[in-house]
Amino acid sequence: MIALLLVALLLGAWQLYAVHGPVDDLILPAPSEIATALWEDRALLWDNFLVTAQEVALGIVAALVVGFACATALHFWRPLRRATYPLLVASQAVPIVIVAPLLIVWLGFGMAPKVAIIALICFFPIVVTTLDGLGRVDRDTLRLLRTLDASRWAAFRFAEAPAALPAALSGAKIAVAVAVIGAVFAEYSGSSEGLGHLILQAIPQLETARAWAAVVVLAAFAVALFYALDLAQRRLLPWTTNERTS
Amino acid sequence: MHSTPSPATASAPALDGQGIRVEAATRRYGAVTAVEDLSLAVSPGEVVAVVGPSGCGKSTLLSLVCGLERPDAGTVAADPAALMPQRDLLLPWASALDNAALPLRLRGAGRREARAAAAPVLAEFGLAGFERARPGELSGGMRQRVAFLRTLLAGKPVLCLDEPFGALDAIARAEMQRWLADALAREPRTVLLVTHDVEEAVLLGDRVAVMSPRPGRVVADLRVDVPRPRVATDPAVVELRARALAALGGEAAA
Numbered sequence: 400m401i402a403l404l405l406v407a408l409l410l411g412a413w414q415l416y417a418v419h420g421p422v423d424d425l426i427l428p429a430p431s432e433i434a435t436a437l438w439e440d441r442a443l444l445w446d447n448f449l450v451t452a453q454e455v456a457l458g459i460v461a462a463l464v465v466g467f468a469c470a471t472a473l474h475f476w477r478p479l480r481r482a483t484y485p486l487l488v489a490s491q492a493v494p495i496v497i498v499a500p501l502l503i504v505w506l507g508f509g510m511a512p513k514v515a516i517i518a519l520i521c522f523f524p525i526v527v528t529t530l531d532g533l534g535r536v537d538r539d540t541l542r543l544l545r546t547l548d549a550s551r552w553a554a555f556r557f558a559e560a561p562a563a564l565p566a567a568l569s570g571a572k573i574a575v576a577v578a579v580i581g582a583v584f585a586e587y588s589g590s591s592e593g594l595g596h597l598i599l600q601a602i603p604q605l606e607t608a609r610a611w612a613a614v615v616v617l618a619a620f621a622v623a624l625f626y627a628l629d630l631a632q633r634r635l636l637p638w639t640t641n642e643r644t645s
Numbered sequence: 646m647h648s649t650p651s652p653a654t655a656s657a658p659a660l661d662g663q664g665i666r667v668e669a670a671t672r673r674y675g676a677v678t679a680v681e682d683l684s685l686a687v688s689p690g691e692v693v694a695v696v697g698p699s700g701c702g703k704s705t706l707l708s709l710v711c712g713l714e715r716p717d718a719g720t721v722a723a724d725p726a727a728l729m730p731q732r733d734l735l736l737p738w739a740s741a742l743d744n745a746a747l748p749l750r751l752r753g754a755g756r757r758e759a760r761a762a763a764a765p766v767l768a769e770f771g772l773a774g775f776e777r778a779r780p781g782e783l784s785g786g787m788r789q790r791v792a793f794l795r796t797l798l799a800g801k802p803v804l805c806l807d808e809p810f811g812a813l814d815a816i817a818r819a820e821m822q823r824w825l826a827d828a829l830a831r832e833p834r835t836v837l838l839v840t841h842d843v844e845e846a847v848l849l850g851d852r853v854a855v856m857s858p859r860p861g862r863v864v865a866d867l868r869v870d871v872p873r874p875r876v877a878t879d880p881a882v883v884e885l886r887a888r889a890l891a892a893l894g895g896e897a898a899a
Contacts, residue, residue: 546711546728549751561738638737
């Protein structure tokens with residue numbers, strides 16, 4: 400309720416500023432204009448949204464799979480962890496704008512480089528949270544498993560991996576917002592479709608309202624993704640929420 | 646009813662080993678000596694309750710018997726032992742059935758096979774209807790039952806129980822003591838039961854070993870010749886309780 404009120408207030412202020420303020424509406428369109436663009440360009444936005452949504456969804460899934468596998472490897476071999484962790488952090492500091500063209504050279508103009516870029520962005524938070532989750536398993540639990548003759552692998556499979564799963568999903572939730580920005584950057588670097596591509600085209604055509612409409616769609620998508628992951632966490636891993644209420 | 650034990654678990658081990666034999670064992674952690682010159686023998690099939698003040702090295706004794714740690718001096722020899730830790734340490738994502746069946750899975754059984762073997766045991770020990778409940782949905786007493794059955798299904802001749810009912814309220818505790826006595830009557834094992842509750846020790850043990858404060862060693866070894874089922878108000882139980890408390894207190898004063 401308060402959230403809605405807040406949004407309404409912000410939109411109202413924006414509307415007043417855009418209409419009566421000193422900024423040209425080619426630079427900052429009013430919310431009413433954006434709403435009009437959302438409606439009039441709905442077919443165009445929808446088609447491009449499907450492309451971007453697919454890239455983001457595939458990117459996050461790829462990051463989850465690769466990130467979980469990497470975290471597992473780093474968890475099992477401490478030397479590897481010590482050796483590659485700084486590199487991992489460093490890789491996160493490299494701006495995507497620099498890497499994107501390279502990936503496009505390597506992977507072509509299709510879906511692949513976009514998925515790779517998004518996966519690259521999401522990879523880091525997932526690895527960090529997963530690694531944390533794997534390490535957070537009670538030492539007493541691991542001792543207990545040893546008295547039950549569990550192998551190292553069995554301890555991972557029955558105790559550590561299930562414990563790390565919620566952590567990996569939390570990482571993915573953190574990654575969602577940046578994943579959407581990553582998708583726009585990826586499309587900027589070379590593409591013929593997608594919401595990023597649409598924004599890139601709309602701005603020189605002075606279709607600012609359309610660009611903003613695309614941003615609204617992207618933001619809504621990020622929110623939806625976040626809650627979808629939240630729902631997945633509750634549905635697939637119900638004990639994480641059960642624990643809190645009991 | 647309890648005179649003819651009929652093992653319910655297919656994995657019930659034979660009790661023809663050596664039991665537990667701890668001789669002059671010492672274990673240090675850095676500057677702290679947890680147990681020193683500790684000797685204790687438990688025959689196969691015998692239930693020995695170990696009481697002692699907090700921090701007297703009771704858990705260390707169990708770690709040694711379970712082979713999780715080695716003594717710095719002395720010897721520890723025991724048949725294969727399964728540990729029931731102080732906290733139940735059930736896997737929060739797994740059902741009661743899967744938690745109890747965990748040792749079977751760890752030994753390579755498939756999910757279906759392990760469940761089929763564990764389900765009748767759960768039913769026999771008063772958990773019918775709760776097979777699919779997760780630990781978060783179970784009461785403290787039920788969680789301890791599941792943890793105990795997990796230990797039982799490990800199929801090892803020795804059970805090391807580390808204050809299994811320490812976290813329960815008095816009523817649940819008394820109920821669980823009866824339950825455990827009944828369970829051990831059906832499924833005889835060599836048991837080392839660590840507790841800080843002298844009454845519990847006398848109710849459940851064939852013998853009560855009293856440990857000194859750290860560094861822990863056995864300062865009294867009382868035989869409990871009271872027929873089962875035992876009740877706390879039985880004069881023989883009360884008397885043994887007093888003797889064990891005296892042994893504890895005498896050591897504390899020394």
